[in-house]
Amino acid sequence: MENLRNIWKPELYRIQMEAPKPKRIVCEDCADRPEFYGKEYHGVMGHKEATSLLDGEPDGAFLIRKGNSMNDFFTLTWRFNDRIHHYKLYYDGTHYTNTNKTYDCVYDLVADGLITMHMELRARHILEMINSRANYTESPYITLNKKKMNTLTRSKVPSLTGSPAINKISNSTSEENLTKSVNNLDLTPSLEDNPLLTKYSKSHSFKTHTFKGLNWCELCANFLWGFTAQGVKCEDCGFIAHTKCSERVPNLCLPDLKKLRGVFGIDLTTLLNAHSSTLPFVVRKCVNEIEARGMDSEGIYRVSGFADEIEALKMAFDKDGEAADLSQYSNINVVAGTLKLYLRLLPVPLVTYDVHARFVRAIQCKTPPEQISALRECLDQLPPAHFNCLQYMMQHLHRVSQQAEVNKMSAHNLSTVFAPTLVATPPAITDLAFEIRALQTLIENCPLIYYGNK
Structure with a gap:
């Protein structure tokens, strides 16, 4: 099962997250503003004047204008890569340029266009590789x-x-x-x-x-x-x-x-939105089963279950959903292995790529109170689906660690097992010492970090 760890490639996702965000340049007074535009519309305006309005603005700044009153189109002017770009813009109930894509609002059009240009600039080598090596x-x-x-x-x-x-x-x-x-x-x-x-x-x-x-x-x-x-x-x-x-x-x-085709390998936020839920049922059912009959199992989460049985349980979850019967798997390590597999196959791990750097910096603070405070702030940056699922897992692992005398799984042992699965790390990073320490701190101080209880 270990070969499934890197099944999804995160590079394009990380590059998209770095794309400039739209910033609307506002015109408060415009008498002839069309009803399908907002304050980003500046009326009739030449490209020199539009360019001057974007001077000093960050990449992603944009406005909409008409080059002259006789045009049957509008002009979208935006700033990208420290240059000003102009595009013909049309509206027929949806917004569109000269591509085959349509948008319900101008903001979405600009956001998507900025991502496209950012990808062409920063990810050309990956896009070329995709077209030749799949x-x-x-x-x-x-x-x-x-x-x-x-x-x-x-x-x-x-x-x-x-x-x-x-x-x-x-x-x-x-x-x-x-x-x-x-x-x-x-x-x-x-x-x-x-x-x-x-x-x-x-x-x-x-x-x-x-x-x-x-x-x-x-x-x-x-x-x-x-x-x-x-x-x-x-x-x-x-x-x-x-x-x-x-x-x-x-x-x-x-x-x-x-x-x-069920729940494994699907983005967490996408899955929970589709199921109108706040927690994946795979995680909930596996945790409940482990807490019912596996808390005193020596090496829980460290000892591997049988690969064929883990695959069978995975298929049962995909086929039967919440009705999957976990009681038929007498070896609790199969249930634990299936839970780890589910988390490992998430395209974006619970501690996301854009939070990873702050996560590592937090644990490098000088004192434990500073570390806990920084970790709290870091967790607040997670998407709600990731925040809720990570909290649920940390509460569970905290309870597992409290029985370490029996199951031999201390907070450090658990964090060592789960760091490669729960924390999104760039491929170049092989030493997970900081990630392990951060997870250990979350497990040990779970009540304090999530509830403020000592």
Whole structure:
């Protein structure tokens, strides 16, 4: 399971977070302001005057004007990379430029445009790599779903036995060997050469999609950047990809897989919004099960469960949701391993990339009270979904650590196990000493940090 730790690639996400934010340059008095613009509209204005208004403003500053009263379009003027840019802007119920994207408000258009330009400037090397190196057999889609896909493909075999291709194989191969062939199915880009699959594999039905929340391409593992039309989604099986990546996806669309694709590997905020919840049910159910029968288990969270059983429980969560039965897994380390796997597969860990630096600085304060105060301020910067889930986990790990005499899992031991999973660290960082110390402080001082209780 350890090879799943780096399944998602965060670089594009981090670069998007660094993009300039829109800043509206306000005009208070404008007699002929259209009803679909606000105070960012400055009336008829030449580019020199518009440029002068943006002098000294930060990247992201923008205004809207008309070059002259006869134009059938407006002009968006903004500052990016210390230069002034001008774009034709139109409105037909939605706002748009000369791209195929439309926006409900000008702010969203500007924000998305700034991200696009920032990506082109700062992430060109990654975008070029995406277009040349994505490997389907090593993609998150296959990594996360291979066992489910094998299960689905095996279930299809009986309906195929009457086909000429299958009969041809059956005439030359025993039933035992045929079953073995399917059980050992290797999902590779050369699927069209496998007669067992060509009879029911189909091409994806990709449609341009605007994703809410944060999403990652299931072919190349990179972030789907932007605010609108970030990529495509297969209407039949749910496969998500960049538009360019979708052109290299093999024809292996399994609509039944859409029913099994559940909660693992999905951004936390996106998942909780979709479920109208404040906490992932995987986390809640696993914690409840561990606290019911695993608090005195020596090495809980450190001792690994059986990989096959963890995979089975993962599939149960994806298929059955909250109805998944954890009691059938007698080895509590399987439940603990599944919880760690869920947290490890989050595209953005609980302690997010943009909070990481402050998290590390907080623990370097000179005195414990200063550290606790700085950690409190750091936690307040987390998105609500991350704040709530991290708090729930710290409260749980605090209770686990209180039984360290029995389970041998002190706050330090627990933080050593969880630091690589809970804290988003840049790839170049291999020494997690500060991250471990910070998590240990959160676990030991959980009541004080979250509730102000000593």
